[in-house]
Amino acid sequence: MKDIHAKEYRFETDYAAYSQHVFRLCLGYVGNAAEAEDLLQEIFVKVWQNYDQFRGDSQVGTWIYRIAVNTCLYKIRSSKSSLMQTIKDNVEDVSENYSEKEQQTQLLYKCIEQLPDSERLIITMVLEDISYPEIAKITDITEANLRVKIHRIKQKLTDLYNRYERF
Amino acid sequence: MKDFEDIASVWNLQHTHEVPKASDIIYEAKAIGKKMIRQIMIQIATLVVTVAVIAYIAIAIDFKSVWTYVGCGIVLLTILAFVGIRFYQSQQMRRIDFLKSPITVIGQLETYYKFQQFVATKVMLGYFIWLNVGMILYMVEVMKPMPNWAIVIFLIFYLAWMLFSYYVIGKKQKQKEYANTKAMIKGLRQIQDQLI
Numbered sequence: 182m183k184d185i186h187a188k189e190y191r192f193e194t195d196y197a198a199y200s201q202h203v204f205r206l207c208l209g210y211v212g213n214a215a216e217a218e219d220l221l222q223e224i225f226v227k228v229w230q231n232y233d234q235f236r237g238d239s240q241v242g243t244w245i246y247r248i249a250v251n252t253c254l255y256k257i258r259s260s261k262s263s264l265m266q267t268i269k270d271n272v273e274d275v276s277e278n279y280s281e282k283e284q285q286t287q288l289l290y291k292c293i294e295q296l297p298d299s300e301r302l303i304i305t306m307v308l309e310d311i312s313y314p315e316i317a318k319i320t321d322i323t324e325a326n327l328r329v330k331i332h333r334i335k336q337k338l339t340d341l342y343n344r345y346e347r348f
Numbered sequence: 349m350k351d352f353e354d355i356a357s358v359w360n361l362q363h364t365h366e367v368p369k370a371s372d373i374i375y376e377a378k379a380i381g382k383k384m385i386r387q388i389m390i391q392i393a394t395l396v397v398t399v400a401v402i403a404y405i406a407i408a409i410d411f412k413s414v415w416t417y418v419g420c421g422i423v424l425l426t427i428l429a430f431v432g433i434r435f436y437q438s439q440q441m442r443r444i445d446f447l448k449s450p451i452t453v454i455g456q457l458e459t460y461y462k463f464q465q466f467v468a469t470k471v472m473l474g475y476f477i478w479l480n481v482g483m484i485l486y487m488v489e490v491m492k493p494m495p496n497w498a499i500v501i502f503l504i505f506y507l508a509w510m511l512f513s514y515y516v517i518g519k520k521q522k523q524k525e526y527a528n529t530k531a532m533i534k535g536l537r538q539i540q541d542q543l544i
Contacts, residue, residue, distance in 0.1 A: 189374055196370040204365050214365070222373055227446050229377040234447060244447070251446040251453045254539060285358045298535075299450070299542040308359040321449030322543060335352045342355050 192229055195241055200225070202309050203249050209305030210253045212294040224252045239318060246311065246319045250302050292341040296334065303327070304334045395431050399424065411489055419485030426478040433471055437463065451543050458536045461529045468525045476514055 203224055207217035227248050235244055293301050299320070306316045313331070317324040406420040440463065444456045487506075491499050 192374060193370040196373065200367045200370075201364060204367050205359075205362065208365070218368065221367060222376060225370075225373045226377040226380060229374060230381075231447060247450075248446045250450055251448075254450055254454060255444070255446075255457065282361055286362050289355060289358050297542055298539050308356055320543065321451060339350065339352050339355060343349055346350070 188229075188232060191232070192225075195228065195245065196225060199242060199245050203245065205309060206246070206249055206302070206305045207253065208290065209293045209308070210298075210301050211256070212290045220252060220256060223256075224249045227252060240315075242311075243315050243318050246306065246315075250319055253302055254298060288345060289342065292338055292345060295341055296337065300330070300334045300337070303330060304338055307331055307335070391431070391435070395428075398427055402427075413489045415485045416489040419482045419487075422478055422482030422485065424482075426475060426482060430471070430475050433467060437467065451540060454536050454540050454543070458533055458540075461532045461536070465526060465529045465533075468522055468529065472518070472522065476510075476518075480510060 200221065204217055204221050207220040207224070208214065211217050211220060224245075228245055231248070235241065293304060296304065303316060303320065306319070311319075313327060314324060316322075316331075317327045320327070322330070402420055402424045406417055411417060437460075440460050444453060444460070446453060448456075483506075487502075491502065494502070
């Protein structure tokens with residue numbers, strides 16, 4: 182009984198610390214709030230289920246992000262089609278329904294959506310200010326390789342954003 | 349023209365999003381655990397009932413031909429084998445380890461989908477053939493006392509339904525499932541390439 186309360190307390194603390202970051206990671210990946218919320222729930226259910234296996238070899242954040250990245254990649258099996266809308270349609274939606282600040286963030290989501298799966302996750306972690314060594318640990322990509330990838334993804338995203346901002 | 353730093357500042361403009369309460373997630377996690385146990389119990393109960401019914405028929409009715417018992421045995425073994433394969437599949441999906449590196453998870457998913465393809469094609473065909481072989485062997489003696497015209501009508505309906513369900517309903521479903529799993533494997537391989 183005491184154990185379950187300790188687990189709940191630990192979960193609540195970790196959830197308070199990471200839920201917003203994980204939510205934004207999901208939002209960057211799927212591009213809409215409803216799906217991102219479903220993913221967030223799925224991720225933290227897995228966190229709850231796997232607490233016993235957390236050995237403390239890495240920071241709890243790195244551990245949670247790894248579950249998040251894997252859950253997002255796993256998700257392609259069911260929601261691939263919804264991720265494949267054309268940017269043109271999305272940009273039209275964006276301009277009609279949002280304030281200027283929101284339009285910019287929505288446009289950014291839509292540009293991220295154009296990137297391949299793993300690149301979407303990597304760049305969202307970069308935008309979330311997760312350090313490069315930590316991203317390397319989460320994705321199990323060597324740091325040198327990751328730096329090259331990030332440089333390329335940044336370039337791609339910047340080009341996309343500038344191109345579609347003109348619409 | 350914006351540079352990446354401008355884009356990062358756009359990302360940071362986001363307001364705090366409303367997320368579910370931690371207590372709701374804990375409740376959901378506990379409910380999933382209970383649901384999983386309930387599902388396994390239902391599967392076991394269904395299997396026990398099926399085996400019991402077939403065994404009861406084989407024991408209670410005094411069949412004259414040994415082929416009738418062979419038919420019952422084939423039906424029973426086919427169902428058991430199929431349930432076993434489905435159970436293995438569900439375990440395979442549950443065993444995907446989200447704590448491992450993304451490339452390992454992708455590999456595990458790929459294995460799952462390849463097996464899924466095998467089930468959707470070869471296993472389903474085997475299941476269909478063996479179940480019908482068993483049923484036909486069982487029917488031979490059961491239908492013996494019936495008039496010939498009734499046997500013919502029954503066989504026509506039985507065969508027509510089986511062929512329709514396999515070639516019309518099953519084929520469409522199979523094609524759809526095959527296309528889905530093929531797309532999944534392709535998608536997973538692309539991600540694997542991106543992660544190297």
